[in-house]
Amino acid sequence: MQLDLPNVELAAIAPEVVLSLTALLLLVFDALVGDRIKNGLHLPVLTSLGLIVAFGFAFTQWNDLDQTGPLMQLAGMVVLDGFALFVKLSLLVFGFLSLWLSREYLVREKLEEPEYYALTLFAVAGMMLMATASDLIVMFIALETFSLSLYVMVGFRRRSLISQEAAMKYFLLGAFSSAFFLLGIALVYGAVGSTNLYGVAGSGTELGMAQFLATTTPQGTGLLVLGAGLLIIGLGFKVAAVPFHMWTPDAYQGAPAPVTGFMAAGSKLAGFAALLRLLDVSLFQLRGDWQPIVIGIAVLTMIVGAVMAVVQEDVKRILAYSSIAHAGFVFTGILAASDRGVSGSLFYLATYGVTVLGAFALVAMLGGSEERAVRLTDYKGLFYRRPMLAGALSLLLLSLAGVPLTSGFIGKLVVFEPAIEAGFAWVVIVGMIASAIAAFFYLRIMVVMYMQKPDEGVAAIALRPVAGAVLALSVVATLALGVMPTPLLDLAEKATIFFST
Amino acid sequence: MSEVPPGFYLALAGLMFTIGAVGALVRRNAIVIFMFVELMLNAVNLAFVTFARMRGNLDGQVLVFFVLVVAAAEVVVGLAIIVSIFRRRASADVDDVNLLKW
Numbered sequence: 001m002q003l004d005l006p007n008v009e010l011a012a013i014a015p016e017v018v019l020s021l022t023a024l025l026l027l028v029f030d031a032l033v034g035d036r037i038k039n040g041l042h043l044p045v046l047t048s049l050g051l052i053v054a055f056g057f058a059f060t061q062w063n064d065l066d067q068t069g070p071l072m073q074l075a076g077m078v079v080l081d082g083f084a085l086f087v088k089l090s091l092l093v094f095g096f097l098s099l100w101l102s103r104e105y106l107v108r109e110k111l112e113e114p115e116y117y118a119l120t121l122f123a124v125a126g127m128m129l130m131a132t133a134s135d136l137i138v139m140f141i142a143l144e145t146f147s148l149s150l151y152v153m154v155g156f157r158r159r160s161l162i163s164q165e166a167a168m169k170y171f172l173l174g175a176f177s178s179a180f181f182l183l184g185i186a187l188v189y190g191a192v193g194s195t196n197l198y199g200v201a202g203s204g205t206e207l208g209m210a211q212f213l214a215t216t217t218p219q220g221t222g223l224l225v226l227g228a229g230l231l232i233i234g235l236g237f238k239v240a241a242v243p244f245h246m247w248t249p250d251a252y253q254g255a256p257a258p259v260t261g262f263m264a265a266g267s268k269l270a271g272f273a274a275l276l277r278l279l280d281v282s283l284f285q286l287r288g289d290w291q292p293i294v295i296g297i298a299v300l301t302m303i304v305g306a307v308m309a310v311v312q313e314d315v316k317r318i319l320a321y322s323s324i325a326h327a328g329f330v331f332t333g334i335l336a337a338s339d340r341g342v343s344g345s346l347f348y349l350a351t352y353g354v355t356v357l358g359a360f361a362l363v364a365m366l367g368g369s370e371e372r373a374v375r376l377t378d379y380k381g382l383f384y385r386r387p388m389l390a391g392a393l394s395l396l397l398l399s400l401a402g403v404p405l406t407s408g409f410i411g412k413l414v415v416f417e418p419a420i421e422a423g424f425a426w427v428v429i430v431g432m433i434a435s436a437i438a439a440f441f442y443l444r445i446m447v448v449m450y451m452q453k454p455d456e457g458v459a460a461i462a463l464r465p466v467a468g469a470v471l472a473l474s475v476v477a478t479l480a481l482g483v484m485p486t487p488l489l490d491l492a493e494k495a496t497i498f499f500s501t
Numbered sequence: 502m503s504e505v506p507p508g509f510y511l512a513l514a515g516l517m518f519t520i521g522a523v524g525a526l527v528r529r530n531a532i533v534i535f536m537f538v539e540l541m542l543n544a545v546n547l548a549f550v551t552f553a554r555m556r557g558n559l560d561g562q563v564l565v566f567f568v569l570v571v572a573a574a575e576v577v578v579g580l581a582i583i584v585s586i587f588r589r590r591a592s593a594d595v596d597d598v599n600l601l602k603w
Contacts (some may be wrong), residue, residue, distance in 0.1 A: 137564050142573045148578045165598045166588045171582050172534055172595070175575055176525055179541035182568060183518060186545050189561055190552040214561055250601040 007066060007073030013132070014061075015054035015080060015088060016125045021048025023121035027052075030114035040112055044103045047117040048096065051124070056093045059084055060126075070499035076208075077226045079134040081344070082497030087131035087273045090201050093126040093267045094145045094357060096252045098468055101361040102258035104467035107497040109244070109370065111156060120262070123149035127270035127489035131277070134499065136185045136195040136231075139274055139368050142236065145183065146270060147174050147230040150263055155256040160370065166254020173237070181234025187227030197282040198499065213285040228284050231278060232293060238271035239327045241356035249308075252320030257367060257374075261315060261360030264323045265353030272330055272349055280337050281498050287337045294335050295427055301328030309441045313376050315363055318441055320354070322400055325438055326352055332431055336422040343492040344414035350488065352400075352408035358474030359396045362389060365471075366461060369441050379445060381454030386461055399478045401442040405479035414489070511552040517544035531593045532581045535576075542572050 010017060012400030025316045026046050034042070058264045062085040070081035078084075099120060122356040133139040141237040155167025189195050199208025213221065236411055237244040252260045259362065305325030312318045328350075333345030365391065366382070399406035411434065416428045481488055521541035525534050546565045553561025587593050 137567055141571065144574065148574060151578050151582060155585070158585070160584075162600050164582070164589065167582045167602050168531060168586050168595075168598060169601070171579050172525075172531060172538075173581060175538045176522075176541075177536065179518075179521070179538055179545065179576075182542060184546070184565070186548040186552065186561075189549065190555070193556045193558060193562055195564065253601055289538045402569060422572070441597060 001235060009073045012073035012080055014057040016058060018054040019050055019121045019125040019307065022046065023118040027114055027118050029197065034114065039067060042110065043114055043117050043184050044099055046097055047121060050095050050121060051092055058085055058088045058092060062089065065497065069382055070497055072198065072499055077135045078132045078168055079499040080132065081227050081499040082495045083277065084132035086346055086491060086495030087269060088128045090353065091124055091127050091266060091269060093096040095120060096351050097357050097474065098258060098262040100466055100470045101357065104464050105256060105258045105364045116153065116156060119149040119153050123266065127266050131273035134197045135262060136188060136197065140170065140182060140185060144178060150267060153259045154251055156259065157256050162254040164255065166251045170247050170251040177234050177244065180230050180376065184234060186228030187230065188224050191223035191227060197277065198281045208213035209282045213402060221286065225286065228283055228286065228290060228294065232290065233272050235275050236412060238299060239268050240323065240324050241297045241327050242304040243330065245324050248324055250319050251321040253314060253316045256309040257360045257364035258314065259282065261357040262355045269349045269353055272345060276342055276345060279334055280342055284337060290402065291335060294331055295424065298328050298331035298335060298427055299430050301325065301331060302431050306437040310437065315379065315445065317373050318445065319359060321420040321439060323356065325434055328434065329412060329415055329431055332419040332427055335424055336418035336429065338418050338422060339496040341418035343496050344418055346495050347489055347492040348411035348415050351411050354474050355396050355399045355407065355478045358471055358478065359393065359400065360465060362393045363379045365463060365467065368461065374447065376448055380452045381447045382449040385454050389461065389463065392471060394446050397445060399482065405482045407478050410482055411486040507551050507555045508536060513552065514544045514550055516547040517547065529594050529596055531595050533594065539572060542568060
């Protein structure tokens, strides 16, 4: 019997390999010499180094793309195209920002452990693999890699019952939803005979989903449609789409605030990257079947997210429901099933990630020890106590609300426009109503900050230089991308270079 | 001896998956919920093997190994979370875990 061994081109996943190796190295290094280093600075520094090296590799791949074009590597398991690399680079930036914001928090709460940094690295690696996967089984492993890391990170405030409760709920529902994702893979495999999204070139027997759809009759796709529906459920859970959003407010509220920011930015981008590749590329031919489902999800997600946020009293919960509403807006970009829809969604997710990381970092700082001050009433008169922090938070909230001259406005513009072009104007109108409702609760936080007097005797808020610098970066980026979005939009344009057979 | 038709295995897999899904929704003990989720994963494994046989290629059988490994990793993380919450509350009942609402 002849066995054909595939070429193992590990260079294709060099950034992910670097991140995983750094995580392992970090754990060993800390176990050996960690006690001798007093302030524990080696942990974030080593993590940053890993992220920077990975960024270097990903950036080289991004530049090489012009010569080589999109490539399928590792026996058809991963593809290197503009889309995957755009997502990878954004995720590495998220990881870097969240790392330094988390460190301030961990030091304050006396929770700093090497595991946290290792888990961050594994999570980023998993998310990146999600975007680059061209086979459903790779996608599943990537999904589990970053989910398992996040379950632990959510429960990282070991002494807090809320944090543990959040971790348990997130874990049980996460495991439940990944079973549905897996069943989707099984049905797709049953229909197509392979789990590849495209089909491996050169092998006559192995069809991929895209090739299968190109060669089969519409009657033969029933099982594939069913499988695709289950895949949407599994991924919809990860991006917190209604009706799979039940875990989101609880997990977001219970998790340490920097982890919440990382989840909102990273797992949304990773989940949507998988959805975009799956729906807008592999199942493009089936769009008549999946568009009605996506319309339903988009409309429900936007409305439920916005309406439920209005009645919340906890700032983390408000932002959790706001993140649900934002997932709905991205779904309108997916719905368009066009290149502009894809680049719009990517722009939206990248800018939303930077903004939301900053917002949750601020919540972490303002929350004080053990995050006691996260109720809306704790923000009373913040402007009179810390005008700069109040200003920064207002700006980030305005961006989340989608006010012009912030990145949030441009983001909404670039996801709504393709959807109108594709003939889904009414979905966009629902989206606009949802943003109007959403503006109410963002403004509500601001009213509390500016128009009410602070209570006497509230604890002072300490702002450390590193977190301050990263926060400033996030605010400046939010503003700059609102005023001059063209450079990032051009990059997102290049991200629509998809691999195709 | 005649062969069992593959459709039977698929029906069994579907039945197991449904029992798992319903069980995970109605039971109240976190560990039992988690066992039902494992049942769902194993139902999918059976579906993979059956499809592999129907399709005449080995992909599905290989996928089962990946699923098994991931399920094992999930047990490690999941039981750790459940145990840590059990230590604080002396209960693994999900109805007792009710600090976070709406």
